[in-house]
Amino acid sequence: MGTSLFSIGLTGLNAAQAGLSTTSHNIANVGTAGYSRQSITQSTNPAQFTGGGFLGEGTKVDTVKRAYDDFLTRQVLSADTKYNEYDTYNTQIAQLDNLLADSSAGLTPAYQSFFQGVQEVAANPSSIPARQSLLSAGESLVSRFQTLSDRINEVRSGVEGQIQDTVKSISTYAQQIADLNKRIADAQQAGSSQPANDLLDQRDQAVRELNQLTRVSTTVLSDGSMGVFIGTGQPLVMGANATVLQARASQGDPTRFSVNIIAQNGNAITIPESMLSGGKLGGLLSLRSETLDSTQNQIGLMAVGLATAFNAQHALGQDLNGNLGTDFFVAPSVSVQPAQGTTTAAPAVTYANIAQLTADDYRLTFTDTTGGYSLTRLSDGTSVSAASVGLSITPPASSKVGDSFLVQPTRYAAGNMAVALTDTRMIAASAPITTGARSGNLGTGSIGAAVVSSTSSLSSFGTAASPTTLTYSGGNLSGFPAGLPVTYTPPGGSPVTVAAPVASIPYTSGMSIALGGVSFTLSGAIQNNDTFTVSPTVAGVSDSRNAVLLGSLETTKMLLTANGAPSATFQSVYSQMVSAVGNKAREVKVNAEAQNSLLSQATAAQQSITGVNLDEEAANLIRYQQAYQASGKVMSVAAKLFEQVLQLG
Structure with missing residues (x-):
């Protein structure tokens, strides 16, 4: 006993x-x-x-x-990876939102100040102080474009650095989990299959920290080790073996990192961004593709549109020296970058029609050996023609099939913008053609101010001393330059074109006449032998017709063709972009707060079972x-x- x-x-x-x-x-x-x-x-x-x-x-x-409760653990992992994705996105996009919407640091004040300077020149075309003020306002506008571009580049650089560091951390966690798998398998086999509780906790904690970086799924194998998968099922850890991930310069765009699996032979296999969601990495990749790229491209679109349209109208004017206008802004250019391994000479890509231009990037791929190519829009993978997206592409004479180039029409335009003029006298405020009626005319006819759409034939109108003179006789107008066809449009009628040389055209009050890139109207009761002159403008006159047209660009729809016509002004493009970024920032912030609440609830439920009381x-x-x-x-x-x-x- x-x-x-x-x-x-x-x-x-x-x-x-x-x-x-x-x-x-x-x-x-x-x-x-x-x-x-x-x-x-x-x-x-x-x-x-x-x-x-x-x-x-x-x-x-x-x-x-x-x-331990597997269901609650998975709930925590799901909420945690979504929260970290939204939280990362929110932290970065808040910087852009604050920058773009700032009433003093944003683009709107500088844009408005620039066009106020144009209006001052239009009001006082011969005033040197007004012209100097316009140049200064132009420099301020350019500086603001450059500041926005530089700030976005700083955010982009920080994002790229975080992507690289995050991928390194993912590989480190993967190796840590693989080592724990081996220790757990060894311990449980040596201990009569008894659970190695502390090692299991360490592995679960490593998985949770990995899950905060990128969404993972797990499965426990028969030997007690854990398989860890990322993306759509790509193995990251299998037993004691860990996959090595590395951030490398993208083959298609060397300015950004892509996530790659490094094979045993050292080859890199790129993981598509669409497969990497959740966690900090998912937030960074989404921010880069959804917000950073589109924001920088839209600012560039505004810069390209403004510089191109302003230069085009400025070139149709005349400066105080009597010369035709030159570029007011440095002409922007399209960025064309070869993909890794491309040996074909780069195609020449220029802007053809800013109204057709969008804030998209494209992939140009050669399809034959004589310069044939396909153009693909990267945002949706749609094949497009160069003309439909406002571009002109001249390929090289010979090419290698499969070679490709990244075409970014607007990405760097804002950062490269500059004012080309330095001399106030070179601001082309006047129109190069002047119209007038002879003071001795007997009738009440009048001729409207000339509108110039091309300067290629201005010499055909003679000189100020010997102008083109249109004479009315017997119901017809004659005296047109011999080498120019004439198109006239009666009020409410259809245009009629008469090939050169033009003897005469019938007169109707209110008709419009166009020839050699110059158009004007004639109206009123004209008597026989009444004459009207069309001649080059005398240098230095107080003429603001072209400055008025330059000022009208502020409110003219020039961009984003819809239903066959431009649908947006420069300012509306910027406003839409600011609104889009603000809405996205608000959406991400709300999602982050919601996921944080779900995470707190899931963690509390899990801790009620697993936590120490x-x-x-x-x-x-x-x-x-x-x-x-x-x-x-x-x-x-x-x-x-x-x-x-x-x-x-």
Whole structure:
């Protein structure tokens, strides 16, 4: 009896000691990240049969298990990776939103100030201070374009650096999980398949931290190791083997990083961005493709549109020296970058029609050896023609099939914008053609101010001293330059073109006449021998006709053709972009807050099962202490009984 009691007391003592150790371990790790509460599992030892029935043989500790719920863990992982994606996106886009919408740092004040300068020149075309003010306003506008571009480039540089660091961290976590897999498999095989609780917690914590970087899915293999997958099922960790990821310059765009799997032979296999969602990496990639690229391209679109349209109208004017206008802004250019391995000479890409231009990037790929190519819009993969997107492309005479180039019409336009003029006298405020009626005309006819659409034939109109003179006689007008065809349009009628040389055309009051890139109207009652002159403008006159046309560009729809006509002004393009960025920033912020709430709820639910409760552990300490003391008392009684038996003997 004494021996049996002693043995039973010893099993109880051992079980209580295991409980005390486990409880103490829980208390010590209450602040350890990823730690799951542990508890012992007890069962009775096999009973001994006697003639009077089965007598118990005490207890045994079957295992030490951790509190773990796979469903709640997956909920936490899902909420955590989405929160980190939105939080990363929100942090970065807030910088752009604040920059673009700032009432002083944004583009709108400088844009408005520039066109105010144009209006001042239109009001005082011969005023040198007004002209100097316009040049200064132009420099300020250019500086603002450059500042916005530089700031976006700074954000882009930071994003690229974070992408590179994040990919390195993903590879580090992958190797850490692979090492833990090996240790867990070795420990559980050596310990009669008992769970290696602390190692399992360490692995789960590593998976959670990895999941904060990119969305992962996991599966536990038969040997206790864990398979970890990213994207749409790309293996990252299988057993003790970890895949190496590396951020390398993209083959299609060397200015940005792509995520690559590094094979054992060193070859890099690019993972499409669409497959990498969730976590910090997903947020960075989404920000770059959805917001950074489009924002910089739209600012560039505005810069290209303004510079091109302003230069085109300025070239139709005349400066104070009597010369035709030159470029007011430095003409922007299209960025063309070869893909890695491309040996074909770059095609010449220029702007053809700014109204057709969009804020998209394109991939030009040669399809034959004689310069044939296809043009693909990167945003949706649609094949387009160069003319349909406002470009003119001249390929080289010979090409290699498969060679490709990244065509970015507007990406760097804002950063490269500059004012070309330095001399105030070179601002072409006047029109190069002047019209007038002879003072001695008998009728009441009048000729409207000339509108110039081309300067190629201005010399055909003679000189100020010997102008082109249109004479009315018998209902017809004559005297047109011999080498120019004439198109006239009666009021409410259709245009009629008369090939050169033009003897005469019929006169109708209110008609419009166009020839040699110059158009004007004639109206009123004209008498025989009444004459009207069309001649080059005398240099230095106080003429603001071209300045007025330059000023009208502020409110003229010049961009984003829709239904066959331009649908947006320069300012509306910027306003739409600011609105889009602001709406996206608000959307991401709301999503981040919502995911943070879901994460808190999921974490609380998980911790209610896996977390250490100090009050509960204190109660367990008392319970196991009492059990230990009771088992010791049993052993003490057994010792006394055994001693009594010896005395009887």
